[in-house]
Amino acid sequence: MIGEWLQTNADDKRQRLSLALLIAFHIVICCISLIQLANNDHPVSFHPPTFHLFFDAGRLHVVIPIIAAFSAVAALFVFSGFSFGFFTGFYLYTMVLGYLWLNCFTDLTYDHRLAGISAAVSAITFLVPALFVASPIRQILVLSDKAFDRGLILILLFGGVIVAAGAFYSFRLVALDNIYDYRDKIEFPTILRYLLPLLSSTLLPFAFASFLARRKFFGAGVAVLLLLALYPVTLSKTMLFGPFWLLLVAALARLFETRMAVVLTLTLPLAAGVVLHAVAPAQTASVFSAVNFRMVGIPSVAMDIYNDFFARHELTYFCQINVLRHLVGCPYQEFLGSVMAKAYGIGNFNASLFATEGIASVGPLWAPVATFGCGLIVALGNRLSAGLPASFVMVSAAILVQTILNVQFSTVLLTHGGALMLLLWYITPRNIFEDGKPAGEYPKINRAPASLPRQAES
Numbered sequence: 001m002i003g004e005w006l007q008t009n010a011d012d013k014r015q016r017l018s019l020a021l022l023i024a025f026h027i028v029i030c031c032i033s034l035i036q037l038a039n040n041d042h043p044v045s046f047h048p049p050t051f052h053l054f055f056d057a058g059r060l061h062v063v064i065p066i067i068a069a070f071s072a073v074a075a076l077f078v079f080s081g082f083s084f085g086f087f088t089g090f091y092l093y094t095m096v097l098g099y100l101w102l103n104c105f106t107d108l109t110y111d112h113r114l115a116g117i118s119a120a121v122s123a124i125t126f127l128v129p130a131l132f133v134a135s136p137i138r139q140i141l142v143l144s145d146k147a148f149d150r151g152l153i154l155i156l157l158f159g160g161v162i163v164a165a166g167a168f169y170s171f172r173l174v175a176l177d178n179i180y181d182y183r184d185k186i187e188f189p190t191i192l193r194y195l196l197p198l199l200s201s202t203l204l205p206f207a208f209a210s211f212l213a214r215r216k217f218f219g220a221g222v223a224v225l226l227l228l229a230l231y232p233v234t235l236s237k238t239m240l241f242g243p244f245w246l247l248l249v250a251a252l253a254r255l256f257e258t259r260m261a262v263v264l265t266l267t268l269p270l271a272a273g274v275v276l277h278a279v280a281p282a283q284t285a286s287v288f289s290a291v292n293f294r295m296v297g298i299p300s301v302a303m304d305i306y307n308d309f310f311a312r313h314e315l316t317y318f319c320q321i322n323v324l325r326h327l328v329g330c331p332y333q334e335f336l337g338s339v340m341a342k343a344y345g346i347g348n349f350n351a352s353l354f355a356t357e358g359i360a361s362v363g364p365l366w367a368p369v370a371t372f373g374c375g376l377i378v379a380l381g382n383r384l385s386a387g388l389p390a391s392f393v394m395v396s397a398a399i400l401v402q403t404i405l406n407v408q409f410s411t412v413l414l415t416h417g418g419a420l421m422l423l424l425w426y427i428t429p430r431n432i433f434e435d436g437k438p439a440g441e442y443p444k445i446n447r448a449p450a451s452l453p454r455q456a457e458s
Helices: 002-038 057-078 084-102 112-132 145-169 190-213 217-229 237-255 258-279 285-310 322-327 336-344 354-385 390-396 398-406 409-414 418-427
Strands: none
Touching (some): 002 258, 057 112, 084 112, 112 354, 145 190, 145 217, 190 390, 190 418, 217 237, 258 285, 285 354
C-alpha cells in the first residue's frame, strides 16, 4: 500500500514536471517563431509590415519580463486535468502569449498598457472556469449502443449528401496559391452555407473520433475522405488540411498522455517551421506561412488589429451576433471580418472570442468579464463530456478548437456546431469505449492514505 502510494506520487510529479518543461519549451519556440515572422523576407508568403509584425532587439528588456510574467499563468495547465477546456484554453493561451509579444513592437497606436493587461487578465478569467470546472452532469438522455452506431452511419450519409449538393454548385480543383481567385465567386444557398461548416467542424470530426475509438477504421477513413472532398467544393484551406490535422491529433493522442499531446499539437508544427525557416527559408516559405503565420501568428495579430480599430470606433455591444443585429441597432452592417478588411486592407479578418466578444463588444476594460462568460460555456462542455475517454474528446474537438482561434464564439457555437458537439458528447454512451482515461479526470492529490499509521504519514 505504502509502496504503491509512493510510486503514484512520484509518477504524478514526473508527469507534471515533464508537462511544465514542455510548456516552457513551447513558450520559447513561440517567441523565436514571432521573431522569424517579423524578419521574414519572402513576400511571396506574406509581408510582415502589412500585418504590423515587427521586432526590435533593443526592446527585449521590455518584452522578456512581460512574457516571463505571463508564463507563470501556464502553471494552471500543469495542475489541471485534461478536458475540452484544457485543449481550448492552451490554444487561446498561446494566442494571448503571441499578442503580448507583438504588443511590444507593433506600429499601431492605442493604449498598449491597458490592452496588454486586459489580454492577460482575460486569459486568466477564461482559463479558471475552463480548466477547473469539470464535474460531470448526470445523463438523463443516453443513446443505446445500436442507436449510437446508426447515428454515426447517418452522419456519413448526411456528409455524402452535403458534399454532393455542394459539388453541384461549386467543384474546382485549384492549387492553394490560386484559391482566392475563385473562392469569393462561390455562391451557395443559405442552407448549405450553414451545413458545410457544421459538417466540417463538428459532425465529421465527431464521427471520425467515434469510429477510431471503437477501432472501426473503415468508417473513420470514410469520414476523412468526406472531409477532404470538401476542399474542391469550398476551396477552404481548413478543408484541405483538416483531414491531416485530425490524423496528427489522433496519432499524438495515442502516443502521449493527453495533456502532453495537446501541447505537442502546437509545439511540433511550430518547432518544425522554425527549424525549416532557419535552414532553408526560401524553399520552405509556404510551410512557414501555413503553420507559423496562419495557424499561430494570425490569431495574435487579430487582437492587435481589433484593439487598434475599436480604440477609435464605436463598440458593438454584441450586435455582431446576427440575432441581436436584427433586434437592436448596430453601427456595423457587415460582419466584423469584412469591416477589418476594408479598414486595414489585409483580407477578411475574423478573430477569436478575445477579439470579438471581448475587445470589439465591450472594450479592453470589460473584456475579462466577457471571456469569463465564454469560459463558463467551455466549462459546460467539460461537464457534458466528462466520463468520455480523453483521447476521444481531443480528437473530436480538433477542428472545432482551431475554429475557436479564428471565429467569434457565438458563430462557433451555432454555425460551426459547437453547441451540437456539446450535445453529442452528452448523449454518447460511456460504456461503448473499451479503454481510455476519462476526460475531466484530474491528477490525484498526493495525500497519504487515511489508513496509514501516523509514523508512516510523517
